[in-house]
Amino acid sequence: MVTIKDIANRLGIAPSTVSKGLNDAKDISPELKKLVLDTAIEMGYVTKRMKKETRKRLCIFVENMQYEMPGDFGFDIILGFKQAAIRNNWDVTVVPITPLLQLRDPYDRYMVKNNFHGGFLVGFALKDPWMSQLQTTTIPTVLFDNYIRKNPNVGYVGTDSFEGIDLAIDHLTELGHSKIALLNGSPNSMVTVNRYDAYISSMQSHDLKIDENLIAHGHYVEDSAKYHLPSLLKSGATAIVCGNDLLAIGVIKECARLNIKIPQELSVVGFDNLPIAEKITPALTTICQNRIDLGRNSYAALYWLIAKVPISKSLLRPHLIIRNSTAMLYTPQKRKKPPFL
Amino acid sequence: MVTIKDIANRLGIAPSTVSKGLNDAKDISPELKKLVLDTAIEMGYVTKRMKKETRKRLCIFVENMQYEMPGDFGFDIILGFKQAAIRNNWDVTVVPITPLLQLRDPYDRYMVKNNFHGGFLVGFALKDPWMSQLQTTTIPTVLFDNYIRKNPNVGYVGTDSFEGIDLAIDHLTELGHSKIALLNGSPNSMVTVNRYDAYISSMQSHDLKIDENLIAHGHYVEDSAKYHLPSLLKSGATAIVCGNDLLAIGVIKECARLNIKIPQELSVVGFDNLPIAEKITPALTTICQNRIDLGRNSYAALYWLIAKVPISKSLLRPHLIIRNSTAMLYTPQKRKKPPFL
Numbered sequence: 001m002v003t004i005k006d007i008a009n010r011l012g013i014a015p016s017t018v019s020k021g022l023n024d025a026k027d028i029s030p031e032l033k034k035l036v037l038d039t040a041i042e043m044g045y046v047t048k049r050m051k052k053e054t055r056k057r058l059c060i061f062v063e064n065m066q067y068e069m070p071g072d073f074g075f076d077i078i079l080g081f082k083q084a085a086i087r088n089n090w091d092v093t094v095v096p097i098t099p100l101l102q103l104r105d106p107y108d109r110y111m112v113k114n115n116f117h118g119g120f121l122v123g124f125a126l127k128d129p130w131m132s133q134l135q136t137t138t139i140p141t142v143l144f145d146n147y148i149r150k151n152p153n154v155g156y157v158g159t160d161s162f163e164g165i166d167l168a169i170d171h172l173t174e175l176g177h178s179k180i181a182l183l184n185g186s187p188n189s190m191v192t193v194n195r196y197d198a199y200i201s202s203m204q205s206h207d208l209k210i211d212e213n214l215i216a217h218g219h220y221v222e223d224s225a226k227y228h229l230p231s232l233l234k235s236g237a238t239a240i241v242c243g244n245d246l247l248a249i250g251v252i253k254e255c256a257r258l259n260i261k262i263p264q265e266l267s268v269v270g271f272d273n274l275p276i277a278e279k280i281t282p283a284l285t286t287i288c289q290n291r292i293d294l295g296r297n298s299y300a301a302l303y304w305l306i307a308k309v310p311i312s313k314s315l316l317r318p319h320l321i322i323r324n325s326t327a328m329l330y331t332p333q334k335r336k337k338p339p340f341l
Numbered sequence: 342m343v344t345i346k347d348i349a350n351r352l353g354i355a356p357s358t359v360s361k362g363l364n365d366a367k368d369i370s371p372e373l374k375k376l377v378l379d380t381a382i383e384m385g386y387v388t389k390r391m392k393k394e395t396r397k398r399l400c401i402f403v404e405n406m407q408y409e410m411p412g413d414f415g416f417d418i419i420l421g422f423k424q425a426a427i428r429n430n431w432d433v434t435v436v437p438i439t440p441l442l443q444l445r446d447p448y449d450r451y452m453v454k455n456n457f458h459g460g461f462l463v464g465f466a467l468k469d470p471w472m473s474q475l476q477t478t479t480i481p482t483v484l485f486d487n488y489i490r491k492n493p494n495v496g497y498v499g500t501d502s503f504e505g506i507d508l509a510i511d512h513l514t515e516l517g518h519s520k521i522a523l524l525n526g527s528p529n530s531m532v533t534v535n536r537y538d539a540y541i542s543s544m545q546s547h548d549l550k551i552d553e554n555l556i557a558h559g560h561y562v563e564d565s566a567k568y569h570l571p572s573l574l575k576s577g578a579t580a581i582v583c584g585n586d587l588l589a590i591g592v593i594k595e596c597a598r599l600n601i602k603i604p605q606e607l608s609v610v611g612f613d614n615l616p617i618a619e620k621i622t623p624a625l626t627t628i629c630q631n632r633i634d635l636g637r638n639s640y641a642a643l644y645w646l647i648a649k650v651p652i653s654k655s656l657l658r659p660h661l662i663i664r665n666s667t668a669m670l671y672t673p674q675k676r677k678k679p680p681f682l
Contacts, residue, residue: 149507150658163491290651293650296648297652300645304641309638309657310660311638311656312501312504312656313654313655317493317651317653
């Protein structure tokens, strides 16, 4: 068990100085404070106070998404997490974060400095500064829709993309579609890789031919759809599974502009069930992840990581919400001639 | 909300008769009792008593493994589950099960008849009678090392096989091996499929050539190893990753019989860290799944399924235990001539 004295001996300074560094005192230089904290982390020091604390302090870091208003993508995730944490009377702080802020303090130092027992990271990109530090962190941490290999202190919570994409393709094949395209999102995202793998696997299990021309990689924004839609249509797509709802909205809007009728001429499936999915015309068929449940499950995973149970990944089942953007494949042969012709 | 009266109306019998069927009374024929129970399940009826009950009753069904003594494969899983359940004061019953017993009562009927709120199934095979019923069960259920698609009431808990196999191949490549074989287990097992996929993926990410002749499928028993070992050796394997410890033990014993030195001439890695792994000579390098943690995590997943959070899969990180069955690749060129030659 590492003590303040051990840290003092390692650094060749007085124990009282170490104490000042750990307790964020004013009468110690910032450089020395950083050195004390980093050494403490490296040596695995946990304050006696934190160990005794049954009321844990958790921090949710949010990036790249709205979260403060009901209907925001992050709102329900945080709400679900807080609802579950309340039952244990654990304290939850929400911190909006940016790559710049991550550069100011390494993750471990930030957590120890602010006395957080565990962290929940939402909306981070693979290239974020803290992501590489998570490879070696000793702080129990849950990542939303992101995965770190080989660190037993870090777990991944998200939606089972395989099930989600499979539900979409089930639905479209039941409607008679076989030329099903994938309009996927930003390449530097684990979710993108998962949904691509899921698409390939699901097409194969439905005995459908994989056509590379029916697979496009855009970005998870509305605007990206119009650049990829023409080539997918040209390659014969009668239905498109989109990596998220924003891409699907983009497809719907571009089709409106090009006078292509949805769902009669093209079926579209989204992913996420954002509030806009029901408001747009036609209303969007999509894969729904219940974000309150994701929040609750994230809290549960963090609880177990703090208890030293090495959760690797914990995924929830999504479900299909059928609205008006999908329909039976329209085949000209099936069109009946009006009786008067 | 379905009531006893609804069930009575559906069946055209008196509510009191329905009550007798639900409460396992003696003065009702077995056939009528079955009919009442099956109809209740189909209509989604939950006894008022069960709904009010905060002290849930859970059942662990164990098949195909020893579990009663410390050291048995199932012992720690059940212990971990019970330890976690105690904190909520939930009641846990352990029931050894066989395919024959499964044929006597469908899963849902068994659970409702015995007033269990949720089930944990350990050691089931894909072909077990209850497994197909799980596709549609409304009973919150956790499967150990098994997966059911598309049913939000059923979750899968296990070890992250991808991480495990990757750790084994990391270790062997660090020791200089590239002709790494896979001796996998019984084909009708999800774990087998996972470990095969993991092997392929890991070999690729380590830039190693995949040689079909270095992949063998046996069964998860010691005896199976000797049938596959010769061809793997003939194809140039210098290391073998085994689907479980029993296969690895089988390899070790057969090599002893054939006078092949482990680890000098062949490195062997197991999976599971059964107690025998440390007792055999040479002691077995293996991938360890902490079974107490698996039990705790299974309870956690069942807790959330009962709370209607649709856990799909919850996997734990295993870790590598290096013992004496693996060593650096022996390359003749490296052997130094004794100085007197």
